Amino acid sequence: MKKLSIVCFSGDFDRAVAAFTMATGAAAVNYEVNLFFTFWGLNIVKKRRGRSFIGKGFLARIFNFLGGGFKNLPLSRLNFLGASPKLMVRMMKKRNVATLNELVQAAIQLNVKLYACEMSMIILGLEKEDFIPEIKEVLGVAKFLEISEGGQTLFI
Numbered sequence: 001m002k003k004l005s006i007v008c009f010s011g012d013f014d015r016a017v018a019a020f021t022m023a024t025g026a027a028a029v030n031y032e033v034n035l036f037f038t039f040w041g042l043n044i045v046k047k048r049r050g051r052s053f054i055g056k057g058f059l060a061r062i063f064n065f066l067g068g069g070f071k072n073l074p075l076s077r078l079n080f081l082g083a084s085p086k087l088m089v090r091m092m093k094k095r096n097v098a099t100l101n102e103l104v105q106a107a108i109q110l111n112v113k114l115y116a117c118e119m120s121m122i123i124l125g126l127e128k129e130d131f132i133p134e135i136k137e138v139l140g141v142a143k144f145l146e147i148s149e150g151g152q153t154l155f156i
Contacts, residue, residue, distance in 0.1 A: 001030065001031070001032050002026075002030070002031045002032070002151065003031060003032040003033075003034075003148065003150055003151025003152070004022070004023070004026040004031045004032070004033050004034075004151055004152050004153075004154070005033070005034040005035075005036065005144070005147070005148030005151055005152070005153045005154070006019050006022060006023055006033070006034070006035050006036070006153070006154045006155075006156055007036045007038060007041075007144075007153065007154070007155045007156070008035055008036065008037045008038070008041035008044060008156055009038045009039050009040065009041045009155065009156070010040055010041055010076070010156060011039075011040030011041055011042070011043035011044060011067060011068075011073055011074075012040075012073060012074060012075065012076040013073040013074060013075050013076075013084075013085040013088065013100065014075055014076050014088070015076060015156050016041075016044045016073055016100055017100050017103065018156050019035065019154075019156040020035075020100065020103035020104055020106075020107055021098075021103060022154065022156075023035055023103075023107050023112045024098075024103055024106045024107050024110055024112070027107065027110035027111065027112050028110060031151075032113075032151070033107075033110075033112040033113065034112075034113045034115060034144075034147055034148055035107070035112060035113065035114050035115065036115045036116075036117060036139070036144050036148075037114070037115065037116050037117060037120075037135075038116075038117035038119075038120045039117070039120045039124075040067060042067075042116060042117070042120055042121070042124065042126065042131070043067050043068055043069055043070065043072070043073060044070060044073065044104075045070075045114060045116065045131050045132050045134075045135055046069040046070065046130060046131060046132070047129070047130055047131055047132055047133075048069050048130070049069045049070040049071045050068070050069050050071045050072065051065050051066075051068050051069065051072055052064065052065065052069065053065050054125075054126065054130055055124055055125030055126055055130075056125035057125050060123075060124050060125030060126075061125070063124055064124060064125075064126070070100075073085060073100075075088065108134050113136050113147075114132075114134050114135050114136055115135065115136055115137055115138070115139050115144060115147075116128065116131055116135050116137075116138045116139070117138075117139070117140075117141075117144075118138050118139060118140045119140065119141070121138060
């Protein structure tokens with residue numbers, strides 16, 4: 001079986017769309033797909049979709065609040081104070097292109113495996129319970145490399 005592993009290290013809306021588009025496309029043609037969320041990419045899979053003071057410790061709470069959650073993913077360019085992702089979703093719907101919400105749901109239905117980075121979670125004071133239940137496991141880099149061995153790996 002072909003395998004694709006994607007390291008999601010950005011919390012940008014457009015990069016999340018790219019990662020989930022690649023993941024669902026590959027899964028639809030029978031690839032084994034692994035998504036590994038690290039640092040700001042963790043915002044994509046937080047259970048609380050808006051800004052919230054989660055995490056252990058004062059600095060962790062501030063970083064997690066400022067990082068936001070799924071509803072606050074900025075565009076990597078031309079964000080216009082947060083308006084651009086909303087405009088992008090409207091354009092996607094108008095042109096009958098799957099939105100990020102729809103891509104995430106499709107990935108789950110296509111059995112794409114979602115993993116959270118242990119080191120990033122430690123730094124940001126987060127627990128597995130802070131993430132959507134579809135996060136299969138919290139892993140370190142060595143375990144992710146083992147899981148992704150023999151396939152292609154992308155960094156988005």
